Amino acid sequence: MAKRKITVTVDEELVDLAHAVGDEKLSAVVNTALAEHVERLGRLATLRQLLDRWETQAGPLPPDVLADAAAAFDEAEDSPRMAAG
Amino acid sequence: MTGAPLILDADGLDALTEEPPPARLRALLTQAWERGSDVLVPALVCAESCRGAARTRAVEAALARHRDTRAKRPAVRVVQTDFDLARRVGAILHAIGADTRDIVDAHSVAVASMHGRAVVVTADPADIARLASAMPIVRVVTRPAR
Numbered sequence: 001m002a003k004r005k006i007t008v009t010v011d012e013e014l015v016d017l018a019h020a021v022g023d024e025k026l027s028a029v030v031n032t033a034l035a036e037h038v039e040r041l042g043r044l045a046t047l048r049q050l051l052d053r054w055e056t057q058a059g060p061l062p063p064d065v066l067a068d069a070a071a072a073f074d075e076a077e078d079s080p081r082m083a084a085g
Numbered sequence: 086m087t088g089a090p091l092i093l094d095a096d097g098l099d100a101l102t103e104e105p106p107p108a109r110l111r112a113l114l115t116q117a118w119e120r121g122s123d124v125l126v127p128a129l130v131c132a133e134s135c136r137g138a139a140r141t142r143a144v145e146a147a148l149a150r151h152r153d154t155r156a157k158r159p160a161v162r163v164v165q166t167d168f169d170l171a172r173r174v175g176a177i178l179h180a181i182g183a184d185t186r187d188i189v190d191a192h193s194v195a196v197a198s199m200h201g202r203a204v205v206v207t208a209d210p211a212d213i214a215r216l217a218s219a220m221p222i223v224r225v226v227t228r229p230a231r
């Protein structure tokens with residue numbers, strides 16, 4: 001794939017850390033990170049488009065259903081235990 | 086930092102093939118979008134769902150949905166079973182004395198363990214809970230798709 005030279009600004013501490021752990025190929029590291037980021041943004045954009053389409057087809061979601069979904073994520077992100085809903 | 090991933094087991098994947106999917110699954114996907122979370126399907130889950138031509142076509146269509154742009158990407162990422170994931174699955178099954186009948190659900194728990202936390206969409210919360218007990222430091226929350 002063709003390459004383009006760009007200038008990026010990153011945390012100095014991160015660069016030092018990357019060198020300290022033996023990763024000298026920072027261009028490859030930045031390229032990989034950017035590729036993963038773009039991939040994620042693309043997936044989220046697709047998901048947003050699907051959610052909008054489904055809302056047009058079926059109408060808005062009930063507030064209690066939305067609240068339960070939010071609670072599930074809150075629980076997964078906050079408490080270190082298993083919980084079934 | 087991104088949110089906890091949303092992992093679909095076979096029931097979640099089957100629900101995703103509906104147009105539109107059930108409200109509970111749509112709500113979970115909405116939360117995943119708001120939190121920037123990955124939506125994941127272990128590849129072995131597809132084996133459970135892809136039985137028969139019609140179901141297979143429905144799964145293929147659901148996983149291939151994408152935007153019509155240069156950066157088109159499917160909304161859902163299929164997690165391939167490599168050696169690391171297979172080793173995690175084996176460890177989970179061994180830890181709770183389960184056999185290979187639980188191998189598909191064990192993949193969902195193993196994928197959760199790779200992220201340290203997850204919301205698993207499943208019709209079998211008790212099975213997921215039993216398997217997740219093998220990895221008590223992993224935060225696993227279950228919800229039905231419907």
